[in-house]
Amino acid sequence: MKKKITIAIDGFSSTGKSTIAKQLAQKLGYIYVDTGAMYRAVTLFAMNQNLITATEFDIAGLEKELSRISLSFTFNSNFGFAEMYLNGVNVEKEIRTLEVSQLVSKVAAVSSVRKKLVLEQQAMGKNKGIVMDGRDIGTVVFPDAELKIFMVASANTRAQRRYKELIAKGDTVSYEEILQNVVERDHLDSTRKDSPLVRAEDAIEIDNSDLGFKEQFDKIYALVESLSSLN
Numbered sequence: 391m392k393k394k395i396t397i398a399i400d401g402f403s404s405t406g407k408s409t410i411a412k413q414l415a416q417k418l419g420y421i422y423v424d425t426g427a428m429y430r431a432v433t434l435f436a437m438n439q440n441l442i443t444a445t446e447f448d449i450a451g452l453e454k455e456l457s458r459i460s461l462s463f464t465f466n467s468n469f470g471f472a473e474m475y476l477n478g479v480n481v482e483k484e485i486r487t488l489e490v491s492q493l494v495s496k497v498a499a500v501s502s503v504r505k506k507l508v509l510e511q512q513a514m515g516k517n518k519g520i521v522m523d524g525r526d527i528g529t530v531v532f533p534d535a536e537l538k539i540f541m542v543a544s545a546n547t548r549a550q551r552r553y554k555e556l557i558a559k560g561d562t563v564s565y566e567e568i569l570q571n572v573v574e575r576d577h578l579d580s581t582r583k584d585s586p587l588v589r590a591e592d593a594i595e596i597d598n599s600d601l602g603f604k605e606q607f608d609k610i611y612a613l614v615e616s617l618s619s620l621n
């Protein structure tokens with residue numbers, strides 16, 4: 391018999407958190423939640439309502455609309471993971487564009503947005519058996535999570551990964567703009583006032599700049615096994 395635990399995976403953008411988290415959840419039969427997708431969906435909403443552009447952000451306007459934003463995940467068995475829905479519409483593809491990436495850190499810095507999303511995330515994890523990835527999962531959302539992982543990798547390694555992903559999807563982007571976005575988001579995410587990206591004291595740091603997927607996965611899986619064995 392195994393006991394279900396809560397697994398928090400935090401770290402900088404494009405450190406491969408979601409790849410590890412998805413596979414881990416699949417192998418364990420746990421729920422997987424990509425909290426970055428939720429911040430991205432709120433950003434998309436703000437963009438669609440003309441509340442945010444590259445130069446302006448009507449924070450009060452977004453705050454007024456927050457109760458009209460409904461976020462949900464629906465499992466897609468073709469892909470093996472849950473997709474993000476914004477007010478009933480699948481936005482999985484739209485939230486992954488560079489445009490959204492360039493604005494999301496501003497939206498994620500708004501306390502009322504964080505408050506709404508953190509409450510929703512805590513509700514999703516109330517029965518444990520969950521792998522959640524983000525920036526503040528081990529520090530704010532689930533400070534009592536049994537396992538906390540903090541993933542890091544060099545900015546160049548991360549920009550290369552993101553660049554390859556976007557090019558494979560057919561987006562026209564340059565490596566330089568991706569690198570700039572990665573560096574800017576690191577800065578905004580780690581210096582914002584509310585829930586900045588920091589490693590929880592009890593998190594295990596994994597630097598995967600030169601670590602293959604299998605090595606990382608095996609390392610984390612072994613930790614889960616030791617924590618979830620009933621004693």
Ligand code: DC
Pocket residue numbers: 403404425426427429430494495498499523524525526527575579
């Ligand atoms: O993981 P991602 O790159 O999809 O996240 C998008 C942005 O959302 C990221 O720049 C910071 C923000 N974010 C956050 O502030 N807190 C989280 N728990 C998850 C993401």
